[in-house]
Amino acid sequence: MVAYAGWNMPTHYTSITEEHNAIRNAVGITDISHMGRLRFEGPGASVFLAETLTRRVADLALGQIRYSLVTNDQGGILDDVLVGRYHNAYGQPYYVLVVNAGNRAKIVRWIDQHLPPERANRHGEEIIWDDVSCLWSMFAIQGPRSVELLQPLVDVDLNVMRYYRGAQVRILHPAAQRQGGIISRTGYTGEDGFELVLGVDIARAVWETLYDLGQPFGIVPTGIGCRDTLRLEAGMPLYGHELTEQINPYQADLAFACHLSGYDFPGRDALREIKKQSLKAMRVGLELDGRRVAREGAAILLDGNKVGEVTSGTFSPTLQKPIAMGYLRTDLAEPGTNLMVDIRGRQQSAVVVPLPFYRRPTKGGKK
Amino acid sequence: MNPEELLYAKTHEWVHVAADDAGSKIVTVGLSSFALEALTDLVFLDLPDVGREVRAAEPFGEVESVKAVSDLYSPVNGEIVDVNQKLVDNLENLPKDPYGIGWLAKIKVTDESGLANLMDYPTYKKQCEEEA
Numbered sequence: 001m002v003a004y005a006g007w008n009m010p011t012h013y014t015s016i017t018e019e020h021n022a023i024r025n026a027v028g029i030t031d032i033s034h035m036g037r038l039r040f041e042g043p044g045a046s047v048f049l050a051e052t053l054t055r056r057v058a059d060l061a062l063g064q065i066r067y068s069l070v071t072n073d074q075g076g077i078l079d080d081v082l083v084g085r086y087h088n089a090y091g092q093p094y095y096v097l098v099v100n101a102g103n104r105a106k107i108v109r110w111i112d113q114h115l116p117p118e119r120a121n122r123h124g125e126e127i128i129w130d131d132v133s134c135l136w137s138m139f140a141i142q143g144p145r146s147v148e149l150l151q152p153l154v155d156v157d158l159n160v161m162r163y164y165r166g167a168q169v170r171i172l173h174p175a176a177q178r179q180g181g182i183i184s185r186t187g188y189t190g191e192d193g194f195e196l197v198l199g200v201d202i203a204r205a206v207w208e209t210l211y212d213l214g215q216p217f218g219i220v221p222t223g224i225g226c227r228d229t230l231r232l233e234a235g236m237p238l239y240g241h242e243l244t245e246q247i248n249p250y251q252a253d254l255a256f257a258c259h260l261s262g263y264d265f266p267g268r269d270a271l272r273e274i275k276k277q278s279l280k281a282m283r284v285g286l287e288l289d290g291r292r293v294a295r296e297g298a299a300i301l302l303d304g305n306k307v308g309e310v311t312s313g314t315f316s317p318t319l320q321k322p323i324a325m326g327y328l329r330t331d332l333a334e335p336g337t338n339l340m341v342d343i344r345g346r347q348q349s350a351v352v353v354p355l356p357f358y359r360r361p362t363k364g365g366k367k
Numbered sequence: 368m369n370p371e372e373l374l375y376a377k378t379h380e381w382v383h384v385a386a387d388d389a390g391s392k393i394v395t396v397g398l399s400s401f402a403l404e405a406l407t408d409l410v411f412l413d414l415p416d417v418g419r420e421v422r423a424a425e426p427f428g429e430v431e432s433v434k435a436v437s438d439l440y441s442p443v444n445g446e447i448v449d450v451n452q453k454l455v456d457n458l459e460n461l462p463k464d465p466y467g468i469g470w471l472a473k474i475k476v477t478d479e480s481g482l483a484n485l486m487d488y489p490t491y492k493k494q495c496e497e498e499a
Binding site for chain 1: 407408410411413429431432433434436
């Protein structure tokens with residue numbers, strides 16, 4: 001177990017590699033209730049979120065989800081989030097913002113600051129929001145068998161649910177009674193899979209059912225150890241490593257998440273300026289020779305001079321070699337560039353490679 | 368080797384003390400199963416060259432897993448007289464048999480005062496229970 005952002009979480013149940021491979025080849029279930037979940041509703045919710053997030057929100061279709069950032073006035077990254085639009089059982093729209101556990105308190109404060117009562121109560125543009133993180137649990141069910149596993153538990157057709165789409169569903173479980181939940185085809189593993197939000201009171205019963213139903217598929221309960229190796233192979237940044245308040249979205253290779261011509265959000269003007277300038281360093285992927293792992297803080301060297309720094313690294317269970325992400329001087333960031341990494345005082349050769357390290361095999365045009 | 372008859376360092380190395388033909392003390396060092404369970408998924412083991420001088424409580428090698436890297440600490444001042452080089456390419460044998468074919472290094476003791484800092488099995492077991 002490891003303490004993380006106020007939660008005690010298992011790094012692994014069996015072994016990181018076994019759990020990693022289960023998600024790549026079959027299915028795994030991870031309790032990700034530590035993630036923060038914020039719920040917004042009311043006629044002003046859409047515009048408020050558009051004025052808070054770097055990505056377009058106002059045009060989100062029902063059941064659509066987008067990856068977005070929250071930036072500070074300087075354009076530094078406060079958090080990376082998923083925002084989704086759903087309808088409740090009465091057809092009223094609401095939004096769910098999924099934030100990082102370690103940033104939840106910060107983002108709640110940020111929203112409080114930007115949403116004073118006079119704004120939240122403005123006639124005709126009312127906004128009601130709440131941090132529902134401790135009322136709702138969240139599971140990541142990831143892997144090629146996840147559709148088969150989950151289908152009996154929800155009343156929507158998961159086969160036709162597209163990537164980055166979701167829905168409020170009825171959970172078909174005796175413990176759920178008439179309780180709903182939210183299911184989305186999203187994840188942090190680079191594999192096909194879903195994230196399921198459900199009431200804390202039924203979470204355990206549903207977990208146990210999923211575990212039983214998953215036996216024929218080779219289900220493995222998966223900890224946060226393999227969550228890290230999976231997201232690294234998928235080239236996904238992790239807040240606190242690749243993303244910090246000192247990093248801007250362009251350096252982090254997240255330009256796609258910045259929509260600068262729509263609503264004005266904190267940091268938009270700063271990002272317009274940053275976009276015009278050339279970047280000193282940018283996020284890259286590295287593959288290393290040998291088997292030693294370049295971990296956070298390891299210096300990236302060219303001719304003995306520091307030209308970058310590793311932000312996270314691991315031994316890739318899929319590629320069977322050490323991989324890392326880090327920030328590297330932009331003129332060296334071209335894939336194929338040979339460099340050295342200082343691993344605890346000894347140098348190891350490395351090469352810049354395109355991200356992601358791993359891309360799942362595509363099936364018949366499905367994204 | 369029987370884990371209950373070994374000595375243990377705070378840093379999870381097990382230590383077996385014996386004498387060679389000339390009467391010098393030789394310690395065999397390995398990693399406890401507790402440490403190996405916590406590391407899981409070993410990917411790399413670095414052992415010192417034979418002949419290297421080592422000092423008590425200073426690193427003589429490292430073991431790396433997917434999760435983390437750990438130094439291997441010498442329990443005594445001495446000289447490396449043998450290392451289990453075969454293990455480096457057969458890392459799966461380390462967690463499989465940490466007290467047998469998973470031994471790491473043999474050190475000829477020049478100053479055995481470090482041995483006084485080691486724990487017996489019941490004391491070590493208690494430390495592990497507290498860490499778990």
